[in-house]
Amino acid sequence: MRARLCIPPLLCLCVDAVPALAQPAQAASTFTLRDGTVDLAVPESPAFSALGLTPEQVSRPTTVRELATSFLNGIDRAGHLQTGVAIDAAPYMLLAGPKITLESYRTGPYLTRFLARWQVSFASAKGGGADDPSAKLALGLRFTVFDRGDPRMDPVLVDCLAREAGRVLNASDPIPPFASDEEKATLLAQREERTRVAAKPCREAAAKRRWNRSGWIAGAAPTWTSADGTTADIDYSGTAVWTSIGYGFERVPVLEDHAMLAFYLKGRTREIVPDAFNDGAFVTQDNVTTGVRFVAGGSSSQFNVELLRLDNDRPDGREDRYWNLGIGLEQRLIDNTWLNLSFGRQLARDTSGQFSVIGAFNWGFGPRK
């Protein structure tokens, strides 16, 4: 089983958890409650998610040259796709980042912020078995349409961080030009640590202010598959799309500090998944998942209620649609370690065409990334 941890305002992720106490399914049903969770949040790297990857090493180039090199490394001289390539980049910041000042970001046109938050990811993965030479590719795009929780736009946070850094600098003696490199490195590291400690209250207070701010994020990831693993044999193999809209009840007394309402939409075309009606078989289908989630609490304790609708468009026309209702509690234990408790119930048609209700209880703990 896996338990889901949700990062306010919109990001959710799954972490390994102990086995859940799931109720047994109805005898005639082949359905299982998907751990009581369907991760609908727009992933940080849509390309990785579209291919079902959680790469251990992601190339995050800081210059255009590094970006080009990373892409070139994805294809060998014979035109074979290299598997395991994972690149994540913010193109506009790569190109124009050195000239984007805090002021231009905060007071410039909306387009500056939109482009600065735009992310691109690229991933490739090898086919299933040892005798399967196929390779899959995905190109992911992620846009933040608006984000009222953008920390750069938080004047209290920015002023606090600048004030504390100024104090650290003013309390430090100037570093002499002819100090040894080791001495300079030590003094700089000390300044960083002092600043980090001084800035911690600024960041914690900002996290409390921002946890439920409104925002809208969208992502898309078209995928391609090459049967023989070469660039000459690539075929389109479906697209995944996500969007999440969070409403933080700004200017609504009480709710603006303690509640959030989020809407999710996730779709995938041509997805190859295990056939819910035939054990061991796979089916290629389109699917759409929509959901709404209400979160109440604060930056360290949150209660949530979630209602999802899942529609699977099967090629055989068989009905595969169901609702999923879940409730959960998340509690920050220490620093970035959270305890998650959730209970979900699924209402669906079983193989005999009757509605069945399946419930599952999950718990787990781990970091929010």
Next chain:
Amino acid sequence: MSPIEEIVLEAAKGQPTVEIMFGQAHIGNYRFFLWDEAGQNARELAQGTNADEVVDTFQMDVAAATLNRRILSFEGLVQAAEARADNVYSLTVTVRQDGVVCQGGVIQDTGGFVDVKALLAFKRFRTT
């Protein structure tokens, strides 16, 4: 110990101006010192942050002709509003005389960081 690179000034031109720009929309604090030829007797020239509304450009209060062999030091702290493992910082310091960028008058630094990065740079003036 790393060698100190030079900024070439023209004695007949005006007092140098220094412009500081922190890129990637990060928060930056800075201060500048002027040292004697031996790297002693520091005097603070300016300090500031890009988080206020004050322009991050200052004019040195010393004539170019008297700066020969003296050392300029830059100290900065860059902070990301949101700590992330893949944050990138970039800094550009530009020294001009009469609006023209001096030879060797650009300090650029870029790299990765998480939440805070301390920066340091030195330049030695040479007046012609």
